[in-house]
Amino acid sequence: MRILGLDFGDKRIGVAVSDEMGWSAQAIKTINRRSAVEDVKQIKEIAEEYETDEIIVGLPVNMNGTLGPGAEKVNNFILLLKEHIVVPINTWDERLSTVAAERNLIDAGLSRRKRKDVVDMLAASIILQGYLDYLRSPLKEEI
Numbered sequence: 001m002r003i004l005g006l007d008f009g010d011k012r013i014g015v016a017v018s019d020e021m022g023w024s025a026q027a028i029k030t031i032n033r034r035s036a037v038e039d040v041k042q043i044k045e046i047a048e049e050y051e052t053d054e055i056i057v058g059l060p061v062n063m064n065g066t067l068g069p070g071a072e073k074v075n076n077f078i079l080l081l082k083e084h085i086v087v088p089i090n091t092w093d094e095r096l097s098t099v100a101a102e103r104n105l106i107d108a109g110l111s112r113r114k115r116k117d118v119v120d121m122l123a124a125s126i127i128l129q130g131y132l133d134y135l136r137s138p139l140k141e142e143i
Contacts, residue, residue: 004052006043007094007120008074010030013039014120016128017050022135025128027121040084047085056089058094058127092131096122097099 001022007014013031018024031042047055057078078089085121 001056002052003128003132004043004050005092005124005131006055007124008057008059008070008077009033009120010070010073013043014122016042016121016122016125017046017052018128018132022132025125025132026117027118027125028041030118030121036080040080041079043081044085045107047087052087053084055081055089056128056131057081057089058092058124061093070077079141092127092134094126094127122137 001018001019003022004009005016005025007016011031011033012028015029015031016025016027019026019093027047031039033039043055046052058076059074060070061135062068074091081089
């Protein structure tokens with residue numbers, strides 16, 4: 001079972017995919033946003049290429065658990081995706097994923113310019129890995 005992870009932003013969409021066993025997430029691409037139609041087309045092509053069974057989209061959640069200002073944009077984009085892609089599309093709390101991605105890249109010594117090129121797909125990988133870990137968690141049954 002492969003799952004596609006997306007970190008949706010105003011300028012870019014980070015993309016990650018799980019391995020076939022659903023154990024680990026790998027960052028694969030950053031889509032530079034042009035238009036909603038083109039964004040959906042690219043995501044659909046990636047989903048088909050990797051034969052994904054589900055798509056997880058990071059949902060901006062505030063630290064107090066309320067939905068952040070970008071949540072409406074994400075939900076509107078998901079509605080558009082659902083018109084063109086038949087696999088289930090769900091959200092996952094993306095809280096601090098971009099911060100963690102940025103910190104990892106700084107620790108790796110990447111320049112600011114190079115970080116800009118990869119931070120979104122690394123954030124998508126962090127979002128997807130959190131979801132994959134949740135799926136394997138024994139606590140999942142209690143929630």
